[in-house]
Amino acid sequence: QLMIVTIDGVAASGKSSVSGGVARALGVPYVSSGLLYRAATLLGLEAGLDLHDAPALLAHLQTHPLRLEPLAEGNRVWQDGRELTDELHSTRVDRGVSVVAVLPEVRAWVDAQLRALPSPFVAEGRDMGTNVFPRAGAKFYLTASPHIRAQRRAQERPEDVPAIEAALIRRDELDRVQSAPALDAVVIDTGPLTLDGVIQTILAQLPE
Numbered sequence: 785q786l787m788i789v790t791i792d793g794v795a796a797s798g799k800s801s802v803s804g805g806v807a808r809a810l811g812v813p814y815v816s817s818g819l820l821y822r823a824a825t826l827l828g829l830e831a832g833l834d835l836h837d838a839p840a841l842l843a844h845l846q847t848h849p850l851r852l853e854p855l856a857e858g859n860r861v862w863q864d865g866r867e868l869t870d871e872l873h874s875t876r877v878d879r880g881v882s883v884v885a886v887l888p889e890v891r892a893w894v895d896a897q898l899r900a901l902p903s904p905f906v907a908e909g910r911d912m913g914t915n916v917f918p919r920a921g922a923k924f925y926l927t928a929s930p931h932i933r934a935q936r937r938a939q940e941r942p943e944d945v946p947a948i949e950a951a952l953i954r955r956d957e958l959d960r961v962q963s964a965p966a967l968d969a970v971v972i973d974t975g976p977l978t979l980d981g982v983i984q985t986i987l988a989q990l991p992e
């Protein structure tokens with residue numbers, strides 16, 4: 785699967801911005817798998833469901849189908865005619881998403897949607913290189929210290945840096961199982977790099 789590049793990494797490591805930049809340079813779309821977990825969480829919260837209740841969540845997702853639109857300039861998520869995208873990065877979704885993302889039934893539901901997308905594309909998330917696209921042509925894994933990630937996130941969330949840092953550490957811990965880097969992934973510490981620096985590092989390592 786030379787046509788698939790995977791970019792995994794911890795929360796707020798810059799995966800979406802980096803994936804968008806790499807995808808634009810290659811002239812292909814990128815696919816943000818986290819948005820599907822976030823959208824499933826939002827629908828569960830809105831319906832008042834217990835987020836641990838996999839059968840109830842799955843039944844709700846079946847009757848309210850979600851569609852990920854993997855545009856190069858930014859991914860969007862739709863539920864019938866309603867666009868959910870702007871509501872997916874709220875603090876309540878941040879808090880609930882790891883509970884939903886551990887459910888095997890939800891993971892299978894997300895994986896099936898991702899595997900049905902036409903390649904080529906850049907896929908971004910936690911387990912793109914390990915579980916979803918193990919035969920991808922190139923794999924990357926982004927890291928950065930919790931403090932640096934919290935400082936970056938503070939520009940886009942109402943909370944202050946210490947609160948964001950604590951929440952990120954908690955989410956890393958909850959996501960640990962599905963967040964291991966693929967053995968054949970190139971690990972990049974984004975701490976000392978600019979966004980463009982990370983993008984150029986990845987582009988320089990892609991096979992011809």
Ligand code: C5P
Nearest residue numbers: 795817818821881882885909910911959
């Ligand atoms: O990447 P993002 O932070 O938007 O992902 C939101 C959440 O979705 C993660 O904290 C994780 O719980 C879940 N996720 C996952 N596997 C992926 C992508 C996201 O478990 N491939």
